[in-house]
Amino acid sequence: MSDPTPATSGSKPDKARFVIALALAVLAAVIGCEAWRLAAIPSYTAVGPAAFPTLIAIGLGLLAIANAVEAMKGVEEERPRDEVRPIVWVLAGLVGQIVLLPFAGFSIATGWLFAATAKGFGRGPVWAHFLAGAALCFVIYVIFAKGLQLSLPAGPLERLI
Amino acid sequence: MDTFGALAQGLMVALQPMNLVFAFFGVMLGTAVGVLPGIGPALTVALLLPITFKLDPAGSLIMFAGIYYGGMYGGSTASILLNTPGESSSIVTALEGNKMARAGRGGPALATAAIGSFVAGTIATIGLALIAPTVVDIAISFGPEDYFALMILAFTTVSAAFGSSVTRGLTSLFIGLSLGLVGIDLQSGQARVSFGVPDLLDGVEVTTLAVALFAIGETLSVAAAGSRAEEVIEPVRGSVFMNKEDWKRSWWPWIRGTFLGFPIGAMPAGGAEIPTFLSYALEKRLCKKPDEFGNGAIEGVAGPEAANNAAAAGVLVPLLTLGLPTSATAAIMLAGFQQYGMNPGPLLFATNPDLVWGLIASLFIANVMLLILNLPLVGMWVRLLAIPRPWLYGGILVFATLGTLGANPSLVELGMLLIFGLLGYVLRRYDYPIAPVVVGLILGPLAEQQLRRALAISVGDPVVLFQSPIALTLYALAALALFGPLLFYLITGRKAPVGGDED
Numbered sequence: 001m002s003d004p005t006p007a008t009s010g011s012k013p014d015k016a017r018f019v020i021a022l023a024l025a026v027l028a029a030v031i032g033c034e035a036w037r038l039a040a041i042p043s044y045t046a047v048g049p050a051a052f053p054t055l056i057a058i059g060l061g062l063l064a065i066a067n068a069v070e071a072m073k074g075v076e077e078e079r080p081r082d083e084v085r086p087i088v089w090v091l092a093g094l095v096g097q098i099v100l101l102p103f104a105g106f107s108i109a110t111g112w113l114f115a116a117t118a119k120g121f122g123r124g125p126v127w128a129h130f131l132a133g134a135a136l137c138f139v140i141y142v143i144f145a146k147g148l149q150l151s152l153p154a155g156p157l158e159r160l161i
Numbered sequence: 162m163d164t165f166g167a168l169a170q171g172l173m174v175a176l177q178p179m180n181l182v183f184a185f186f187g188v189m190l191g192t193a194v195g196v197l198p199g200i201g202p203a204l205t206v207a208l209l210l211p212i213t214f215k216l217d218p219a220g221s222l223i224m225f226a227g228i229y230y231g232g233m234y235g236g237s238t239a240s241i242l243l244n245t246p247g248e249s250s251s252i253v254t255a256l257e258g259n260k261m262a263r264a265g266r267g268g269p270a271l272a273t274a275a276i277g278s279f280v281a282g283t284i285a286t287i288g289l290a291l292i293a294p295t296v297v298d299i300a301i302s303f304g305p306e307d308y309f310a311l312m313i314l315a316f317t318t319v320s321a322a323f324g325s326s327v328t329r330g331l332t333s334l335f336i337g338l339s340l341g342l343v344g345i346d347l348q349s350g351q352a353r354v355s356f357g358v359p360d361l362l363d364g365v366e367v368t369t370l371a372v373a374l375f376a377i378g379e380t381l382s383v384a385a386a387g388s389r390a391e392e393v394i395e396p397v398r399g400s401v402f403m404n405k406e407d408w409k410r411s412w413w414p415w416i417r418g419t420f421l422g423f424p425i426g427a428m429p430a431g432g433a434e435i436p437t438f439l440s441y442a443l444e445k446r447l448c449k450k451p452d453e454f455g456n457g458a459i460e461g462v463a464g465p466e467a468a469n470n471a472a473a474a475g476v477l478v479p480l481l482t483l484g485l486p487t488s489a490t491a492a493i494m495l496a497g498f499q500q501y502g503m504n505p506g507p508l509l510f511a512t513n514p515d516l517v518w519g520l521i522a523s524l525f526i527a528n529v530m531l532l533i534l535n536l537p538l539v540g541m542w543v544r545l546l547a548i549p550r551p552w553l554y555g556g557i558l559v560f561a562t563l564g565t566l567g568a569n570p571s572l573v574e575l576g577m578l579l580i581f582g583l584l585g586y587v588l589r590r591y592d593y594p595i596a597p598v599v600v601g602l603i604l605g606p607l608a609e610q611q612l613r614r615a616l617a618i619s620v621g622d623p624v625v626l627f628q629s630p631i632a633l634t635l636y637a638l639a640a641l642a643l644f645g646p647l648l649f650y651l652i653t654g655r656k657a658p659v660g661g662d663e664d
Contacts, residue, residue: 016591024332031339034354041351047616049346049353052609056342059335066328082590086384090558094377094579097562098572110562114555120384123551133555140563150211150567 016079017071021064028060089120105155107138168290171518175526180223184523187224188530191231196239196542200557202232203489203599204375207368208560210497211568218501219516223523225497226477229490230282230527233473234535237274237466238542241267251469253437257454257461264457269403271539273411273459274466276403279532281419281467285474286524288423289481293510293521296482300507305614306625310632310639312608315485318428318642319600327643329593336584337601340365341609348613360573367496369565370602371489373578374595376561378585380554385586403459411463414444418467426475426487428638440468474524481505481517485604489596492603 035053093116100109111134118129134157141158144150152158174180194200206225213221236251241258254274261270303311320330343354344364355361403411421443422436444464445454454461479485484506486492498505503513510517565578588595612626619625627633 020332020587020591020593024335027336027339031342031354034342038351038353041349047613047621049349049351052605052612053342053353056335056338056605059331060339063328063332063335067332070326070328079590080386082382082385083387084385086387087381087586090381090384091579091583093558094562094575094582098575098579101572101575106566110559113562114559117380117384117555117558118551121551121554122387123549129551129555133559137559140559144212144563144567151570152563152566153570 014071021067024064032057086120106152110137171522174519175523183220183224187227188231191228192235195232195235207371208564253465260457277415277467278470281471282528285423285471297507305611307631309611310635314639317639334597337598338605341605373581374585377582381586414464415467418464419471422468422471423475426472427478436468437465440464
């Protein structure tokens with residue numbers, strides 16, 4: 001943080017930031033198209049709904065170029081390698097929760113999320129964490145649904161009460 | 162309006178037993194989350210928003226303010242004992258504070274941070290109470306073009322203040338602005354960027370975005386770091402009390418830190434990081450024993466901690482008087498006001514004086530509570546750090562999804578949580594700041610509204626935007642903010658602060 005990075009810059013372009021620049025360009029195009037579509041609709045105000053999106057699309061386009069230019073300068077700082085497995089576990093937890101929620105209810109779905117996240121951080125076994133997580137989430141459900149009148153998705157477990 | 166009368170009235174509100182309970186709950190929770198890595202005050206307030214929907218507005222906002230202040234105290238504990246700043250405004254505290262802890266002087270380091278935070282917080286809250294009515298008086302004369310200029314200023318300062326380069330800050334900001342476009346345009350009734358998905362017509366929820374970026378993004382990046390993120394907790398050895406020399410060396414840094422932190426926080430200049438770095442540089446220059454810097458100089462803890470807390474109070478000036486959030490937590494608190502159908506700004510002082518002044522008065526109470534609670538309970542806070550990470554982050558995700566489901570029980574909402582979580586991870590991984598995304602989402606639609614209002618009055622003539630002297634001044638400040646990091650480098654001789662998980 002304190003010393004400027006030595007002469008690694010200029011050596012090889014930063015691929016990841018190129019991808020980010022590309023994503024920004026795509027986003028700029030999407031919003032630009034949207035602005036173009038909105039501009040075609042007659043508007044009765046001095047400034048219609050298309051003006052602000054146009055500005056943002058232009059800004060995004062310029063930033064895509066700026067990011068690409070910075071990417072050309074090369075990697076500023078060597079980024080430590082990220083591990084993929086833990087990320088996959090956490091994502092599996094989140095996706096699994098979305099899939100389970102409609103029919104299994106809040107406790108089971110969120111119990112799975114807890115177990116998968118714990119596994120992602122290297123703590124197993126999954127089934128034990130699932131049971132503990134589901135029990136914990138059931139208690140949370142009771143507190144929130146009964147105490148604070150929040151409607152959380154109910155499943156077979158929740159219908160017992 | 163008589164400020165002291167209003168403040169006394171506010172004190173009566175804040176001293177109601179129920180509000181004291183809210184304040185107590187807020188500071189305890191805030192300190193706990195400040196200490197814990199990965200969850201900061203912004204996330205906590207975001208998680209609590211849906212839960213507090215049915216509670217009393219004054220009480221909830223007092224609790225949020227307590228969380229905000231508590232988070233600042235807790236953050237310093239984490240940086241001193243763990244060398245991992247809980248939030249980016251305590252990065253500097255970690256520099257000297259952790260060195261002191263390693264040298265067995267963790268107690269005095271914690272004490273000077275806590276007492277300095279108290280001194281700074283109290284002076285800065287007085288400053289807030291004195292300045293707010295004046296700003297409100299000025300703000301009442303603002304036209305839509307001035308508000309638009311003000312938001313441009315907020316955009317530039319937020320993007321320039323956070324992150325490692327202005328390009329990155331602006332990139333984050335524009336992602337937020339793009340998300341702000343989603344939904345039905347209120348003036349023409351046209352659906353924008355929603356691609357026919359009914360759930361998107363209401364726009365992107367601020368809480369969903371904030372929870373996803375802070376909770377899920379953070380969890381993913383900590384998980385990805387795997388075993389490389391091992392941490393060593395320094396035990397607190399020896400006395401927690403400061404000796405006579407510590408007091409003598411802390412006193413002036415506290416005051417100087419306060420007077421650096423409050424004005425910078427109060428200007429729409431974004432966050433509490435810059436004053437902490439300035440204070441550190443200043444104390445290093447003024448210190449009689451400069452060789453101690455880098456090896457645990459108490460001035461290097463006292464000054465930046467005071468600056469940090471003073472800036473935290475300063476940030477409330479633009480938030481309450483102009484409705485302008487300049488930090489992520491302030492942005493979420495703005496969403497909190499909106500949840501109760503209130504818009505912070507000059508009008509709020511007229512329509513809800515009890516609430517505004519009750520909130521300001523409660524800050525004094527929160528400060529006293531934090532001073533009393535913090536040092537005796539430091540052992541308890543340290544034990545929080547020992548929660549195994551798998552359970553901690555598992556719990557964070559459970560509460561993150563719970564908060565989102567509580568606000569809107571829809572699978573699309575959870576899907577957005579997942580997608581924005583991935584976005585948060587990518588932003589963190591490649592060093593893009595998070596706060597501008599949230600600020601862009603909240604302020605983007607407001608800026609558009611003011612812009613269109615201004616242009617409607619002038620019948621489409623854009624010259625109106627650059628006519629008012631107020632607007633021109635604000636644009637000049639915005640330009641200064643964009644080139645500020647360069648000036649910062651020239652003045653202090655070090656690179657402008659690198660944002661981490663800014664709150």
